Amino acid sequence: MVDTSPSLGRSPSVKDVAAAAGVSLGTVSNVLNRPARVSPETRSRVERAMADLGFVRNESARQLRMGTSHTLAYVMLDASNPFFTDVAQGIELAAEGADISLFLCNSNNSAAREESHLGHLMQQRVQGILLTPVDPESATIDLVAGRGVPLVLVDRKRDDERYCSVAVDDELGGRLAIEHLVDRGHRRVAYVGGPEKLGQVRDRLAGARAAWADAGLLAAHLTVLPTQALTVGEGRGAGERLAGIPASRRPTAAFCANDLVALGLLQQVIGSGRSVPGDVAIVGYDDIYFAAAAAVPLTSVRQPRQELGRTAAELVFAETEPDHLHRQVVFQPELVARASTTGPSSGPSKGPSKGPGKGPGKG
Amino acid sequence: MVDTSPSLGRSPSVKDVAAAAGVSLGTVSNVLNRPARVSPETRSRVERAMADLGFVRNESARQLRMGTSHTLAYVMLDASNPFFTDVAQGIELAAEGADISLFLCNSNNSAAREESHLGHLMQQRVQGILLTPVDPESATIDLVAGRGVPLVLVDRKRDDERYCSVAVDDELGGRLAIEHLVDRGHRRVAYVGGPEKLGQVRDRLAGARAAWADAGLLAAHLTVLPTQALTVGEGRGAGERLAGIPASRRPTAAFCANDLVALGLLQQVIGSGRSVPGDVAIVGYDDIYFAAAAAVPLTSVRQPRQELGRTAAELVFAETEPDHLHRQVVFQPELVARASTTGPSSGPSKGPSKGPGKGPGKG
DNA sequence: CGTTCTTATTGAAAGGTTTCAATCGCTGAA
DNA sequence: TTCAGCGATTGAAACCTTTCAATAAGAACG
Incomplete structure (x- = not known):
């Protein structure tokens, strides 16, 4: 075991760091969140202490206090279908810029799993949920959105003004x-x-x-x-x-x-x-x-798979803005x-081509 | 009078439920965690209040208090490679039984992304991390394991007694x-x-x-x-x-x-x-x-892709047991x-087949 | 020296949950 | 009547972080 830190039985908290650095815990928090407010010497002392102890911020506590989380979730219909993994990649691109990490869940075409995932995500108070639902008309969707969780439907649409969605025509x-x-x-x-x-x-x-x-x-x-x-x-x-x-x-x-x-x-x-x-x-x-x-x-x-994902992510970020109007974005396929x-022997092999088409050929 | 309107500005907490049901917040917690200890009438009253208010447990607070989380993470090398999504499915099967939800992260062959994901996951205090690393010898891996986070290498091995791993021969x-x-x-x-x-x-x-x-x-x-x-x-x-x-x-x-x-x-x-x-x-x-x-x-x-995932999940659960010995599991391919x-014209087309093989043919 | 202004640091409170020792209200026994 | 025993309920503490008003320590100025 590479245990460089003084064994503490639990992972070190800001309080431990504060004690080690000889400052108050408020100062440690300032180093983490507003480093400019801390004098250079103090800052480096605290940073040293954090490194020595192997301090890792406790996201639960942070989230509890702040009320906001740094995760976005995509509940995908089928992780083994390359289409959806490409969409996920598009989402990730958009999330990356916002220092948000993406939580992928696979409902695997099962409504029960989808519901279970959505439940967990709501408990986690994720910042938003992107969903390609098993059934776009499912009541579960209303339930989630009703709780005020930003939700965007991906690759599915619903004739309903209450949801943002991205889809393809x-x-x-x-x-x-x-x-x-x-x-x-x-x-x-x-x-x-x-x-x-x-x-x-x-x-x-x-x-x-x-x-x-x-x-x-x-x-x-x-x-x-x-x-x-x-x-x-x-x-x-x-x-x-x-x-x-x-x-x-x-x-x-x-x-x-x-x-x-x-x-x-x-x-x-x-x-x-x-x-x-x-x-x-x-x-x-x-x-x-x-x-x-x-x-x-x-x-x-x-x-446009990646585009689909990227746009969905942008829409879900926009959901939290005041007076947000839900939008149904529709992309054009190609x-x-x-x-x-x-191919070499293209076109129907028998019968005259009476249409206006270019007819057989290599194209 | 009980206010059934869910509009509260924030999501309702156990305290709100307690007030609505006319009990203490400790009782609400008991309903959630040890329902047998609560009298039937009280329990149903509390449950009603939870439903009315649309109460959703705050996982951050729970996790903060308990110190344990209900999520497992798989940091996969390439989400668009079906091989890894199948492994993920195996993991999910194992996690499902343990009422744990799986968080998939895609490092997409980038060491930087992998590191960023691992950082986030440590902050989240996930229960364990399954990892198919970009580079099995990376120091980041030591860092994570050094912090005491249960970690299992998937589809990669390392000549190192300090890690559990599952791989195929x-x-x-x-x-x-x-x-x-x-x-x-x-x-x-x-x-x-x-x-x-x-x-x-x-x-x-x-x-x-x-x-x-x-x-x-x-x-x-x-x-x-x-x-x-x-x-x-x-x-x-x-x-x-x-x-x-x-x-x-x-x-x-x-x-x-x-x-x-x-x-x-x-x-x-x-x-x-x-x-x-x-x-x-x-x-x-x-x-x-x-x-x-x-x-x-x-x-x-x-x-055996699903098997690989399933076993990895079992190993990571076992990591938390006292006196755990790290194991390197190796599966046999087929x-x-x-x-x-x-196929119909199998075998080399020219030259005599002098080996002991079955030779050309439909097989 | 006294005053004001600035900058760095502090201490306490808050956020929602779980736990646990303490309390309450009863029943049955002495 | 009192008391032990019991199940149901309670209240406060703890988990870790962030925030913010308050404080301390100087610096600049009159």
């Missing part, structure tokens, strides 16, 4: 994906995703349908392949169902509700000896790190085209 | 990978990874070399392709260098120091029109979720064979 994202596929000459497309109770899944589909209609295409030619969840396994399953559709009616492209589903679909297509985008073009959603790293790099709708739609 | 992992490749008939293999200062990179290579020698193969035929970091991009670069080696000397398989590198390599190989495992068989390391989800599912050395080595 999922309908626009759906439009972008479909416009891109139509541009590349696809006239039969599958939308892969579910369950429908997820707002994201619904909104992206709505955008897709709107764009499809705007292109003057037949509604029936935009097939929906529902999934139970947005996972790789479900994507694989959807791939099998897709392959089962008779060639004459089979979509030449798939727009997946997120990248995990898209990766699963990609895996199934390649694994069964077909090619991407030759046999099926694929568009994912989120543009996670692994989308670009896939065997066939994935075209995907990118959300399509990132890669080989899974623009 | 990287040398064995290296052996497993090479034995698998030799079994499948490969006689020229590349080890892809770096920088060498990472203990993991060194140990895995050492194991690989040992297994290679044990198989009676020529040391020179185990090529090392160094990388700057363990990322997808570096893996792609290594793939290009691999392709540049004259066919006569070119390795027929690659063992990558982690899955990110392996995925990059896979992408480069597939992207340039060659096949896996036909032209190059690939073994990764970590068996992250995306390894199985790759276009060609990746053979990988799996580490090879998970998938298509990237056992």
Whole structure:
């Protein structure tokens, strides 16, 4: 053990430091908080004593006295989804500047865990909570906000003036994906995703349908392949169902509700000896790190993840200002085209391209 | 008359609850901590008052008085690496049972951030710290442990009796990978990874070399392709260098120091029109979720990630016991064979397979 | 020398919780 | 009637920090 300090049985307090330095405890506190008010000699004497004793400020006591804490918390929906860790990174960037440390909690898609985390955080009197909720309509949210804890919803919105939120326009994202596929000459497309109770899944589909209609295409030619969840396994399953559709009616492209589903679909297509985008073009959603790293790099709708986090942090800081008006910030997604739609054998392989699109080609 | 309106300007304290319920504050505390000691009527009266006022225990005050906290922290090296989020999940499982909440901090490979996080955590008097350090030999670690904070190193070890640690036998992992490749008939293999200062990179290579020698193969035929970091991009670069080696000397398989590198390599190989495992068989390391989800599912050395986290949490709880002896727990990795080595056209495509391996085939 | 002004330091109070010895109100026994 | 015994309740102290009015010690000035 490297125990340089005089063993005290407990960690040293300002009082111990004061005694060691031969000053009053008020002076020690001044050294910590208003060093300019203390004469240089005294200050260095106190600093020496602190170093000798291995003094560490007791944050609980500080917080109790001050009433404010130096922590912000992000209760994330799924820590193993790279999307959310990127959002967290954005938050951290914003917090860093404010000398605030970020407390990440993982609700792991469980409402019970989310509630437990929120309870703990309220007891800790954190400065603010950022939350991507399991269910945006949950009453727990009202409870937390009702207690006066600054709260910002992240990547979810709620038609409710009482909350700040940051989200991305999922309908626009759906439009972008479909416009891109139509541009590349696809006239039969599958939308892969579910369950429908997820707002994201619904909104992206709505955008897709709107764009499809705007292109003057037949509604029936935009097939929906529902999934139970947005996972790789479900994507694989959807791939099998897709392959089962008779060639004459089979979509030449798939727009997946997120990248995990898209990766699963990609895996199934390649694994069964077909090619991407030759046999099926694929568009994912989120543009996670692994989308670009896939065997066939994935075209995907990118959300400004870090920006999302950074903005959420700023909003939560603003919550404490007097007369604060809650804001719903909505970001615009952006399509990132890669080989899974623009690859060497892009575009539908049969049938004339009668649309106004650029048609097949390397792009 | 009891004032049920929660608007008090500050959040209600036990004192407020006591006043509202017409009891002393000691009784309120008893209701919270030893409900059996309070008569049923009184208890329900107090509980009612707490609900009416929206009372939330102030954790700072509690902690100040008690000296113990209910939080455990995991300072992780890289929150965007699925490996660490899985470890975190294991920790959380163990913490859940102990009514302790887990505080995740991301050092993001920065020593400065790591230090800042550790400082904050010490001030918070967390119950214990789990740490995957940027540098296992850093003096900061001694400092923290010297202050008496329970500390366990995760996925890193240190030849030092003063710390508990949990790690995985990287040398064995290296052996497993090479034995698998030799079994499948490969006689020229590349080890892809770096920088060498990472203990993991060194140990895995050492194991690989040992297994290679044990198989009676020529040391020179185990090529090392160094990388700057363990990322997808570096893996792609290594793939290009691999392709540049004259066919006569070119390795027929690659063992990558982690899955990110392996995925990059896979992408480069597939992207340039060659096949896996036909032209190059690939073994990764970590068996992250995306390894199985790759276009060609990746053979990988799996580490018991959740187990790692769970055990680390148990060790940190044990730290507070008197006469605690620090333990270094080492887990055994396990090879998970998938298509990237056992696929339809597995095994080296040219030259007779003179080894005792199962040879090419579907496996 | 007395006064005022400045600067450095001090001591006590406050913040919300838990603990523990002390007290209260009863019941049953002597 | 008094007293011990018992369970329920109480009040004050302690945890550590920050704040702020008060004090002390000089310095500048008349």
